[in-house]
Amino acid sequence: MRRLYHLPLSPFSRKVRIILGEKGLEATLIPEKVWERRPEFLALNPAGEVPVLIDLDGTVVVDSQVIAEYLEEVYPDRRLMGFDxxxxxxxxxxxxxxxxxxxxxxxxxxxxxxxxxxxxxxxxxxxxxxxxxxxxxxxxxxxxxxxxxxxxxxxxxxxxxxxxxxxxxxxxxxxxxxxxxxxxxxxxxxxxxxxxxxxxRTILADHIAGMPPPRHYADLDF
Ligand SMILES: N[C@@H](CCC(=O)N[C@@H](CS)C(=O)NCC(=O)O)C(=O)O
Incomplete structure (x- = not known):
């Protein structure tokens, strides 16, 4: 299964989650508490930042824009970066x-x-x-x-x-x-x-314990 290390309120992680959604690519979301600096996570990304994508063949891709460009190349059917x-x-x-x-x-x-x-x-x-x-x-x-x-x-x-x-x-x-x-x-x-x-949809469904969003957050007619 494709995996994405992320944090719910990380804009860079959200960017990749939305791209995956637009391209119809499923991924298991793995929350990573970056501040804990886990050695296993640092081995994937020495910069210690989310997002990190592990694709189906095990390819590890780091940095939201690098991931965006990688996904655009590997899964070009739904283009998100323009046609010329x-x-x-x-x-x-x-x-x-x-x-x-x-x-x-x-x-x-x-x-x-x-x-x-x-x-x-x-x-x-x-x-x-x-x-x-x-x-x-x-x-x-x-x-x-x-x-x-x-x-x-x-x-x-x-x-x-x-x-x-x-x-x-x-x-x-x-x-x-x-x-x-x-x-x-x-x-x-x-x-x-x-x-x-x-x-x-999954972005609007995010809910951080002890920190609820305002009512309009998930409202499509806000
Ligand atoms: N240029 C990176 C920036 C990623 C980034 O700043 N991620 C933050 C979360 S939004 C992070 O993981 N920070 C870890 C830290 O500050 O220790 C990208 O586009 O992915």
Whole structure:
């Protein structure tokens, strides 16, 4: 059986789970408490990070974007990165936007401070960082709105990796009720379209013990 080492509120793990769903590939999800730094897990990924995919033939693939590109090559029937080099370049640009820029400006301030610290025993959230995260997110939501007012999906006319990467990040923040949807209605409508896809179902079913999501989290008409 294909296996995916993951964490429920890891945006990079969610990105891979959604890709697997879109491509109709089954995988057993194995939660990995990365902070425990298990030797068996470090042997799979010396960086100690999730996600890690072990494919049917035992191939070990590490890093969400490397996994995305691997799955696109090995299981090309349902393409998620575009059909020509220009479309793939635009997809990769937006994936990098969310995995790098959004991660640094928003996720590291909000998710790390509010959630990761709690599990990893890192102390109280730093309120200046949390405030910065809440401010920074507006520029990214404004950019999503700018894109979807000009295109059907983020990277163009087809749903794909750019959409699911952005949604993977936002879904983690939505779980802690940190997305200002009401101030960015076109972005909310785009997210509602992504959210209603079957590949998103397991994401919406996630439930972390002692940390319930807000009511609207799994609601398709939020
Ligand atoms: N570039 C990596 C980043 C993965 C990453 O940052 N994973 C986090 C969870 S969201 C992690 O496992 N961190 C382990 C740690 O901080 O010790 C990817 O795209 O997969």
């Amino acid at each position: 080099p220009a479309a793939r370049a635009e997809t990769r640009r937006l994936v990098a936007w969310f995995d790098q820029l959004f991660q640094t400006e928003v996720m590291a301030h909000l998710l790390y401070e509010k959630v990761n610290k709690r599990f990893m025993g890192g102390g109280e959230p730093d309120s200046a960082k949390v405030r910065a995260g809440h401010q920074n997110i507006h520029r990214h939501m404004t950019y999503v709105t700018w894109l979807v007012e000009r295109r059907k999906w983020l990277a163009g006319e087809e749903y794909g990796l750019a959409d699911l990467t952005a949604a993977a990040h936002l879904s983690c923040l939505d779980y802690i009720n940190a997305v200002p949807w009401d101030a960015h209605l076109p972005a909310r409508d785009w997210y509602a379209r992504v959210k209603s896809r079957p590949s998103f």
